[in-house]
Amino acid sequence: MDGKYYVGVDVGGTHVRIGMTDGGGRLSAVKKVPRREALPDEDPAALAGFIAAYLAAEGAKAAAAGVGIPGTLDRSREKTLKVPNLPCLDGLPYAGMLSERLGIPVYTENDTVMLLTGDLARPGTDCRGITVGIYVGTGLGSAVFLDGRPLRGKNGLNELGHMPLPGRREKCGCGNVGCAENYVSGRRLEALRREKYPDVHISDLFTALRGSEELEEYVDTLGCVIAAVYNLLDPDRVILSGGVPAMKDFPLAELRESVRAHTMKPQPSESAELLFFGEGGDSGVLGAALFAKNALGGR
Numbered sequence: 001m002d003g004k005y006y007v008g009v010d011v012g013g014t015h016v017r018i019g020m021t022d023g024g025g026r027l028s029a030v031k032k033v034p035r036r037e038a039l040p041d042e043d044p045a046a047l048a049g050f051i052a053a054y055l056a057a058e059g060a061k062a063a064a065a066g067v068g069i070p071g072t073l074d075r076s077r078e079k080t081l082k083v084p085n086l087p088c089l090d091g092l093p094y095a096g097m098l099s100e101r102l103g104i105p106v107y108t109e110n111d112t113v114m115l116l117t118g119d120l121a122r123p124g125t126d127c128r129g130i131t132v133g134i135y136v137g138t139g140l141g142s143a144v145f146l147d148g149r150p151l152r153g154k155n156g157l158n159e160l161g162h163m164p165l166p167g168r169r170e171k172c173g174c175g176n177v178g179c180a181e182n183y184v185s186g187r188r189l190e191a192l193r194r195e196k197y198p199d200v201h202i203s204d205l206f207t208a209l210r211g212s213e214e215l216e217e218y219v220d221t222l223g224c225v226i227a228a229v230y231n232l233l234d235p236d237r238v239i240l241s242g243g244v245p246a247m248k249d250f251p252l253a254e255l256r257e258s259v260r261a262h263t264m265k266p267q268p269s270e271s272a273e274l275l276f277f278g279e280g281g282d283s284g285v286l287g288a289a290l291f292a293k294n295a296l297g298g299r
């Protein structure tokens with residue numbers, strides 16, 4: 001295969017996913033490997049060798065690569081700031097390091113931006129106006145796009161998961177206390193299971209939690225966090241995705257009701273439409289590849 005391919009890489013704490021697209025939005029040759037195999041702690045730039053080996057195995061040449069990082073980057077997106085689950089990436093000029101070894105432009109971005117890029121590439125998805133992506137997996141991530149492009153603040157951050165909740169004191173991985181992510185995430189569910197439902201498998205936890213105070217609190221906390229987004233930005237759409245809302249018996253109807261209850265009346269409450277995009281799958285890989293294509297094209 002020769003021509004204009006774009007590689008997408010989704011870096012997670014335990015796995016790295018890689019795939020490519022010809023730019024038309026179709027993802028091919030997706031592979032998932034243990035993270036240490038592709039990105040060893042002692043040599044993070046070895047990810048370039050992993051990407052090169054992947055391209056060689058596929059017989060493909062790439063014009064650029066996009067890499068989704070599960071942490072914060074500076075406003076230029078060339079330097080990582082803090083990557084809580086992968087401290088070996090903290091403070092690195094990572095895009096440049098990879099690009100130098102790989103010999104093609106490499107663009108790094110927060111993984112939620114890559115996810116929303118992939119989600120908005122779905123056929124029929126409108127990206128005009130303000131779109132917010134909320135991703136509930138191990139943690140709670142977010143991204144905000146304006147007319148299909150990431151909205152950048154002073155430091156390029158968008159961290160809804162670290163919205164402080166009054167009265168909550170649990171210490172967060174970011175160093176603060178009471179962050180929303182500690183109360184509405186997969187990590188919180190796992191802690192709840194260990195503490196109160198040790199005999200229940202995590203995939204059955206929402207079934208076991210039905211009608212419980214814990215579930216009510218979980219849904220209402222997530223509802224308040226999402227309502228804050230609606231009240232602040234009055235977005236055209238909010239997309240919810242990730243492993244947690246895709247779990248069996250996730251109370252989506254109750255969550256939508258909670259969002260409506262906590263948003264301003266009559267608007268945005270009446271028009272608040274929380275779109276559910278499923279588990280997410282390879283959205284992050286596709287998004288990273290399309291992000292590289294857009295960045296190379298000067299978008």
Ligand SMILES: [Zn+2]
Binds near residue numbers: 162179
């Ligand atoms: Zn935090």
